[in-house]
Amino acid sequence: MARFALRLTADDPVSATEAASSFYWLSDRARSSFYSSVDPYLSDFGPVPPRNVDLVRIALTALAADRSVHRAGRGSNWNQRHFELEIPVSxxxxxxxxxxxxxxxxxxxxxxxxxxxxxxxxxxxxxxxAPLASAPARVVLLSGGADSALGAVHSRRHLAEGEHHLLLSHFSNTMLPPIQKHIAAEAMRLVPGGAQEHRIVRLSRRTRRIDGTPYPSEPTTRSRSLLFIALGLAVASLHHVPLWIPENGFASLNPPLGPERLGSLSTRTTHPAFLQDLSAAATAAGAHAVLENPFARHTKGEMFQQAAGFLGAEKASAFLSATHSCGLTGQRAHSIPAQRQCGVCFGCVLRRASFTAANLRDRTDYIAPSSDAAVQDWLRRSSVEQPVRNLLRRGIRNRDLIALDLPHTYPLREARDLCVRGLKDLRSLYP
Structure with a gap:
């Protein structure tokens, strides 16, 4: 069992044991446990309602704890960990x-x-x-990935005359902000019209505690999306507008690639049950939590096809190739720039398949294949290509649909249809 506490002041006396298991989010950012461009009351955003400030603290503590306890193995529960968290709230x-x-x-x-x-x-x-600016029509999460980039474009296309939207980006890896800024600027250039504000937030746990001792560093951090969503809701709560979380519906359903690909081995960032339950829990506590996924019923390939239809093939190819979909870390250990995408993780495989399915040129500079034996071995160990081929051979089965843990409001026949279309995208890469 791992116990952690979030503390908003370093003045209260605590034992050495408590200090070692505490995360300090301080207004004095130089002394904080976090790299942060916002203070623990989110006053940099404006008068965020207290319950939405609380939700960010909950999400940040969960992510910091997630990063601070190693997973010990593999399997369906990946050696499931147990956390106890104490969080200061309004x-x-x-x-x-x-x-x-x-x-x-x-x-x-x-x-x-x-x-x-x-x-x-x-x-x-x-x-x-300062006084609040006029309300945006919506807040859109812009991670730097292809789906979020298309979300920005889709939102701009649906702004009524006189409306504007706000794009919110979050990063811990410093290679992301230039990508996020480029995508925001390109979305505005490609779809002229309403005004656009783009905010980039840095909020992540440091590598060392405030006493200088190193934290453990678990690389999987599946809880990071909760912090991104909580930050988006904090901004959206200022005007009580919806938060868009653009993600293709096939990846959102998260069909298992095999019996070993369950739990935290696959992300559930925009899974319908996760979004529904998060919204219900946060709303019950009094936080603003209106969440929408505009692409919940589309595959990534279909989204790429739609982009080609209204942007044209060349513009869509250039725009989407400039995004970052890779979920693999470790590039720097092989003297490879962090922004280079591997080509073999699930994010990259689905991205490559979507370009192919949409008949768009993929200009992405993938690492795979590599002539370096050490790099190629790293890619082989990280690759999901064989599990994807296995999934394509067996297809979607009833027990796969049951494993999706969908809310009762999501018909299984619609889930099956969406998964079949998603596999069709993948089959374009692996015929």
Whole structure:
């Protein structure tokens, strides 16, 4: 069992053991446990409602804990870990009542078990903020991936006269902001019209505790999407507008590649049950939590085809090739720039297949194949190509659909149809 606490002040006396298991999110950012472009009250955003500030703290503590405990093996539960978290919030009562639901949401996302407890936040000095700008039609998460890039374009195409939208990006890896800025600028250039604001937020755990000792570093961090969503909801809560989380529906359903590809081995960032349960839990605690996935019923290949239809093949090819879909880490260990994409992780495989299915030229500079034996061995160990081929051979079975853990409002026949179309995209790469 791993116990962690989030602390908003370093003044309270704690034991050495408690200090080692504490994350300090301090207004003095140089002394904080986090690289952060925002303070623990999110005053940089404006007057964010307290419950949405709380939700960001919950998500940040979960991600920091996730990063700080190694997974010991493989398998369907990947040696499931157990976490106990203590988080300071504006009012512990509503969150205590929502704790069971939030614990379920975190378990769905990471494959671990979680116990949450809440304490009152320390007093803070009053602050003033500039008057709010006019409300955007929506807030759109812009990660730097192809789906989020298409979400930005899709949102711009659906802005009514006089409307604008806000793009929100989050990063921990410093190679991402240039990609995010380029995509935002290109979306505005390719779809002229309404105004656009783009905010980039840095919020991630440092490699060392505030006493200088190193944290463990678990690379999988499946809970990171919860922090991105919580930050997006914090911005959306300023005007009570929807938060768009653009992700192709096939990846959202997360069909298992095989019996070993369950739990935290695959992401459930936009799984329908995750989004539905997160929205319900946060709303029950009093937070703003209106979540929408505009591509929930589309495959990535279909999204690429639509982009080719309204942008033209050449513009769509250039725009999408400039995005970053790779989920693999470790490039720098082989003296490869972090922004180069591997070509063999699931994100890259689905990306390559979608270019092929849409008959678009993929200009991405993938690492695979490599003439370097060490690099090729790393790629081989990281590759999902054979599991994808196995999935294509066997197809989608009834037990695969049951394993999706869909909410009762999502008909299985629609899930099957979407998965079959997703496999068709993949089959264009592996005929």
């Amino acid at each position: 009012d512990p009562g509503p969150w205590a009542r929502a704790a069971a639901a939030l614990q379920h949401v975190l378990a769905l996302l990471s494959g671990d078990t979680w116990e949450l407890s809440f304490v009152p936040q320390p007093d803070r000095a009053p602050f003033t903020t």
